[in-house]
Amino acid sequence: MAEARDIDDLPKNAANYTALTPLWFLERAATVHPSRTSVVHQSKSYTWRQTYQRCRQMASALNKLSIGLGSTVAIIAPNVPAIYEAHFGVPMAGAVLNCVNIRLNAPTIAFLLGHSSAAVVMVDQEIFSLAEEALKILEEKNKGKYKPPILIVIGDESCDPKDLKYALGRGAIEYEKFLQHGDPEFAWKPPQDEWQSIALGYTSGTTASPKGVVLSHRGAYLMSLSGAIVWGMNEGAVYLWTLPMFHCNGWCYPWTLAALCGTSICLRQVTAKAIYSAIAKYGVTYFCAAPVVLNSIVHASPEDTILPLPHVVQVMTAGAAPPQSVLSAMSQKGFRVTHTYGLSETYGPSTVCAWKPEWDSLPPETQARLNARQGVRYTGLEYLDVIDTQTKKPVPADGKTIGEIVLSGNCVMKGYLKNPKANEEVFADGWFHSGDLGVKHPDNYIEIKDRSKDIIISGGENISSLEVENVLYLHPAVLEVSVVARPDERWQESPCAFVTLKPHVDKSDEWKLAEDIMKFCREKMPAYWVPKSVVFGPLPKTATGKIQKHVLRAKAKEMGPVRKKKLTRWICHRD
Amino acid sequence: MAEARDIDDLPKNAANYTALTPLWFLERAATVHPSRTSVVHQSKSYTWRQTYQRCRQMASALNKLSIGLGSTVAIIAPNVPAIYEAHFGVPMAGAVLNCVNIRLNAPTIAFLLGHSSAAVVMVDQEIFSLAEEALKILEEKNKGKYKPPILIVIGDESCDPKDLKYALGRGAIEYEKFLQHGDPEFAWKPPQDEWQSIALGYTSGTTASPKGVVLSHRGAYLMSLSGAIVWGMNEGAVYLWTLPMFHCNGWCYPWTLAALCGTSICLRQVTAKAIYSAIAKYGVTYFCAAPVVLNSIVHASPEDTILPLPHVVQVMTAGAAPPQSVLSAMSQKGFRVTHTYGLSETYGPSTVCAWKPEWDSLPPETQARLNARQGVRYTGLEYLDVIDTQTKKPVPADGKTIGEIVLSGNCVMKGYLKNPKANEEVFADGWFHSGDLGVKHPDNYIEIKDRSKDIIISGGENISSLEVENVLYLHPAVLEVSVVARPDERWQESPCAFVTLKPHVDKSDEWKLAEDIMKFCREKMPAYWVPKSVVFGPLPKTATGKIQKHVLRAKAKEMGPVRKKKLTRWICHRD
Structure with missing residues (x-):
């Protein structure tokens, strides 16, 4: 087969192969649309030419301090231009x-700062x-062998000038001054190897010990394009x-926006009013939001809204299936909600509930039910399936058989930093x-039934806490709900619902409300699914707005085993 | 720096790395939209489920014949479903x-068939x-050591049944029968290495010896996505x-359309009437066309057009800068023309004249002038520049200094097949x-002035034949024009214009017409640019519609050196 080999005897060379990296997108944006607005924050606004210069200054200034290959640079900031530039x-x-x-x-x-050696x-x-407090703790822990990181403070005109003054007094370098150390024409180099790490992010989340998720240039490049393709995001978004x-690096959208020469509108504080006003002021066409933000948009008071919307606004949501009522309300207002699913470990969302035109004519409840599913793989992810946890074989596409959701492909992380045991488990x-x-x-769309550890096992039967929650969300008094296992004398475990009521609901008789909710459930689900306990109060959440089920599980345990139907008043303590 | 290395000590594994290949797009389309139309041809129409099954059948049937890694499969067909499936x-x-x-x-x-060992x-x-004739030639050339390829004939209901019958009588296997040998559930495997070759295409073109351009799975994947991004092509196009x-593999759009779960409308014969009718019948939103096709759309007779268009239709054109008159006329009809540039060696177009919103308000001539440029690099190409042919340094962005257009990145071919000398030159x-x-x-957009060999050197001065052509296209009588060097006693070379006149033009006095054209030129360009010879007649073209300048150059040489202004009638011979 001498001939046969010929066809592949053409090696890579400098002209036909280079490492994939989203960094080229920025260079391109600055070349093609130098005068177009790249990033807006309050009264500040940058062009792509400026953003490219500022990023080169940052890279140059870092290199001058011997920060380069193998170094980690941490940033602790809300959505301001500096964090965009740091990407x-x-x-x-x-x-x-x-x-x-x-x-x-x-x-x-x-x-985190210690683990990542920032x-x-x-x-x-x-x-x-x-940050200062954190660094003090770090110093104490590493007495003697501690080399403090270089501290840079990012000023913001909209904040109290005293904070900035304080930081400068403590020896921090001012961000703009830091950039000025760098060369705006700095000849940066793409990575030699596209497998090189580009970002590190710690899972916050629902478990105790944060794990450092490491992402590559290759993965970030592919996810950036994939995130545009699945969302139909075009040039100039x-x-x-x-x-x-x-x-999770804003799900890679900082890089996507450079690829599309789009414009980023920063927001320090997310409120429904700020969202509506940005849509009107800047012509916002896209944003991503956790279900809790959708909730706030739907329930915004009329003076905070600008309706009808001047144009269709695309909203991507992830993290939990948005309840039907929220999906319907969003759609009525002119938002088009795309539901996705993913994890930090998969560069953010990597499955999408791809909307089908044939769903357009279905009743809203059916649409919402279909759209609440996690869907199909992103274009950039190669493999998605649900496998039997015992046999490791794909489960039948029957919409019933529960298995574990597994993924593989180029949009999966490199691994957890310094955690071989976790890597072995997660990549088994x-x-x-x-x-x-x-x-x-049967239509190949996957749907989450629960986190493995969120399944409630009652009398040997599996109960999906998510399914119970979905029904509870249909109740007119329920704003937010989370269902966890509570110990049960007779059934080992039984569902316990933690409920936040809508503001307008009369909360004077919680017993009556709870009974009403249980009655509502009994009509709509198998008897053994019906929560035996209902607890009213705000829900504990992670920094990113995820409900902390482990806190609720601990609380349910504290309440002791269920003996008979009873109600418990519970107030969530939040700092 | 033990810590520093940690960040990259996370190897690739089966879960987080797989070869990039556009083949996954097909599997995804069949999973997400199994019932959506994939390919339409005349009365036949396939769904993504069917297309995926048919492609798996083809792969399986080929493997059964020991056709696999290292083999080449040739297809000689117009735009019918079989060539889509072969991709x-x-x-x-x-x-x-x-x-x-x-x-x-x-x-x-x-x-070609011999060189590629099909x-x-x-x-x-x-x-x-x-094809039969070609194989006979091949057999004669390789007497004794010739192993004839397996011959498969693709039937088409719209063609003469006698042809099919003849082919079957000569021992060819019928395409549909061939597919039936294969398993529709065939467990195909992605390539082990994304650098593996996916396609081979021979440059037709303007030079004598065809060169085999080899493309990789990686490049095809990246170009497919890039071709969607730069054109704003969305899901379901x-x-x-x-x-x-x-x-050039339809510029990778067979793969793009699978990535977008879009629909392909096949066309055996390209006519303006067929294009308008497909727009109306199938809701066509995108097509690619050589300038000659744009010409035929613009000059279509009213009974062949369906105007106004039911929706905006995006047209991508490449190969030559479309004249302003054509661009303006297309735009007035509701087509939006995107002008791109590339070569077989760059997976088709890899630069785009990215439209800027700020051009919307410019006069049509200015718009056309700006849009006739080759523009900026595709998102998927990493490097594009114009370099001085001597110093190899980038020329200044002054719109004047001529240099060679060079590209590099992941959308450049692997190389020419069995042609180390050409590879060395082209990748220098x-x-x-x-x-x-x-x-x-100055705005970073590049513009072609000429092929190196198309430059006319007159009295030591470079004349861009393209620039002369651009002016000639503005003349109301000119339909098509090509300008080449003709030997010149005094100036060594001088421009010679080959012109096809518009149908309506009175052709009775060609001397007068030629003088009028020259006068037109004298008003609009330096005197030494003005063609000294004008020749009327049809232009010789390659199979893909490119004007064969080398034929015209030979013709101009035959005409002998210019002594004085004179006209020559010249008739192009075409088979």
């Missing part, structure tokens, strides 16, 4: 970007003292930053194991 | 697809005897096949050398 400037220096959740407490931040910490002026960029058998339980419907 | 079925078998231009003659086809030849029934799929100094001469404008 390019840090990897252009060859370093890895670690975006830190601004809502974590000092000990956790100390853990050489530089960029911090928003409002959060400076938190105007994107509103409601989703924190520190949350050639899949990424999501830890989520779901079914595959 | 997936052949690489799913591990083999390389070679689409052969149906307008080549038998000796050339014999050369193990299978699939041929449309109408072209069967041409309806695409009309005016561009031959045998031409780490670039792909396009052989086109151009300038870089």
Whole structure:
């Protein structure tokens, strides 16, 4: 087969192969649309030419401080231009970007900065003292062998000038001054190898110990394009930053927007009013939002809304299936909601409930039921399935048989940093194991039934807490709900519902409300699914708005085993 | 720096890395939209489920014949479903697809099939005897050591049944029967290495010896997505096949359409009437067309048009800058023309004249002038520049200094098959050398001034034949024009214009017409640019509609050196 080999005897060379990296997108945007607005924040606005120069300055300034290949640069900031710029400037220096959740407490931040060996910490002026506290903890833990990171403070005209002054007094370098150290014409280099790490992000989430998710240039490139393709996002999109960029690199959209030469509208504080006003003011066409944000849009008071919308606004949501009532209300207002699913480990959403034109004519409840599913794989992900946890074989596409959702392909993380045991588990058998339980419907769309650990096992029967929640969301008094297992003398476990009521609901007789809710459930689900306990109060949430089921599970345990139907008043303690 | 290395000590594994290949797009389309129409041809129409099954059958049937890794499968067919299917079925078998231009003659086809060692030849029934003739030539050339390829004939209901009958009588296997040998559930495998070849295509073109351009799975994947992004092509696009799929793999759009779960409308014969009727009948939103097709749309008789268009139709054109008159006329009819530039060696177009919203308000002539440029790099191409041919340094972005257009990145071919000398030349100094001469404008957009060999050197001064042509296109009598160098006693070379006149033009006095054209030129260009010779008649073209300048150059040479202004009648001979 001498001839046969010929066809492949053409090696890679400098002209036909280069590492995939989203950094080229920025260079292209600055070449094609130098004068177009790249990033807007309050009264500040940058063009692509400026953003490219600023990112090159950042990379150059970092290199001058010997920060480069192998270094980690942490940033603790809300959605301000600096965190957008860091998505390019840090990897252009060859370093890895670690975006830190601004809502974590000092000990956790100390853990992250230590674990990632952050050489530089960029911090928003409002959060400076938190970072300082974290660094103090870190120093104490590493007495003697501690080399403090370079501290950079990001000023913001909309914040209290005292914070900035305080930070500067503590020796922090001002962000704009730092950039000025760098060369705006800096000749950055793409990575030698596209497998090189571009970002590191810690899972916040529902379990105790944060794990460092490491992403590659290759994966970030592919996910950036895939995120545009599945959402039908075109050149020049105007994107509103409601989703924190520190949350899984804003699902890679900082890079997507450069690929599309689009415009980023920053938001420090996410409110329904700010969203409506950005739509009207900047012509926002896209934003991503957790279900809790959709909730606030739907329930916004009339003076905070600008309706009808001047144009269709695309909203991508992930994290939990939005309840039908929310989906319907959003759609009536002119928002088009795309429901996706993913994890930090998959560069953010990597499955999408791809809308079918044939659904357009279905009744709203059916539409919402179909759209609440997790759907199909992104274009950039190669493999998605639901497998039997015992046999490891795909479950039948019957919409009933529960298995674990597994994924594989180029939009799966490189692994957890310094955690071989977790890597071994999560990558077992050639899949990424999501830890989520779901079914595959006859139309090939998958649907989450629960996190493995959120399944309630009552009298040997599995109850999906999610399914119970879905029914509870249909109750007119329920604003938010979370269902967990509570110990049960007779059934080992039984469902316990933690409920936040809508503002307008008369809360004077909670017994009556609880009984009404249970009656509502009895009409709509098998008897053993019906919550035996209902608890009213606000729900504990992570920094990114996820309900902390482990807190509720602990609370349910504390309440002791169920003996008979009873109600317990429970108030959530939040700092 | 032990810590520093940690961040990259996370190897690729089966869950987080797989070879990039456009083949996954097909599997996804069949999973997400199994019932959506994939391909339409005349009265036949397939769904994505069917197309996926048929492609798996093809791969399986090929494997059963020991056609796999290292094999080449040739197809000689117009835009019918079989050539769409071959774009997936052949690489799913591990083999390389070679689409052969149906307008080549038998000796050339014999050369290609021999050079590529085609193990299978699939041929449309109408072209069967041409293929048979080519194989006869090939057999004679390789007497004794010749193993004839497997011959498959593709039937078409719209063609003469006698052709099919003839082919079957000559021992060819019928395409549908061939598919039936294969397993519709065939477990195809993606390539082990994304650098593996997916396709081979021979440059037709303007030079004598065809070169085999080899493309990789990786490049095809990236170009498919890039071709969607730069054109704003969304999920469910309806695409009309005016561009031959045998031409540079239809610029990778067979794969793009699978990524978008879009619909392909096949066209055997490209006419303005057929284009308008497909727009109305199938809701076509996108098609690609050579300038000659745009011309035919603009000049279509009213009974062949359906105007106003029911919706905006996006047209991508490449190959030559469309004249302003054509661009304006297309735009007035509701077509939106995107002008791109590329070569077979760059997976088709890899630069785009990205439209800027700020051009919307400019006068039509200015718009056309701006849009006639070759523009900026595709998202998927990493490097584009114009370099001085001597110093190899980028020319200034002044819109004047001419240099060679060079490209590099992941959308550049692997190389020419069995042609190390050509590879060395074309990949010299780490670039792909396009052989086109151009300038870089102050807005970073590049513009072709000429092919290196098309430059006319008159009295030591360079004249861009393209610039002269651009002016000639403005003349109301000119339909098509090509300008080449003619030997000149005094100036060594001078411009000679070959002109096709518009149908309505009174052709009785060609002397007067030629003088009028020259006068027109004298008003609009430097005197030494003005063609000294004007020749009327049809222009010789390649199979893909490119004007064959080398034929005209030969003709101009034959005419002998210019002594004084004179006219020559010249009739193009075409087979």
